[in-house]
Amino acid sequence: MAVPEIIVAITAVGVIAALTCYFFGIRRSHSAQPVDGIQRVEVRVLGGHQPETIRVRQGAAAELVFDRQESGDCTGEQP
Template sequence: MLNSIVTIICIALIAFILFWFFKKPEKSGQKAQQKNGYQEIRVEVMGGYTPELIVLKKSVPARIVFDRKDPSPCLDQIVFPDFGVHANLPMGE
């Protein structure tokens, strides 16, 4: 009887650990601010991009401002192949 209880507890604990590590993380989203005829959003680059998800209105020109604070060479460029954009991200700009 005790072995059955211990086995059930261990299986539940393993299931919880697997769920915790493999669950899909929620993405933080942010809507762009409306300015003089265009929409603008700021993205902080520090170990990743914050916000991870941006929401833009269709058919309204958009400006995305990246503020790079991470010196890692992995984050020194942005590429949007669908839009033909490939740009360097200088530190602090």
């Protein structure tokens, strides 16, 4: 193997590893905090959603508050 082929192979392995971590890596979740009997979670929208995963208790009321910090049309659409 020539040096350029080795560099390409190493780069390809690195890119595959990075993509695997990005798509299949551990996601941090955020648990809803109860306020006056309602589980409330604030979700920041800025190039994506933070937190990406939210945990709430089954059978209890939940409120999601979206803090939209971007001006893109896509995130403002109503279903």
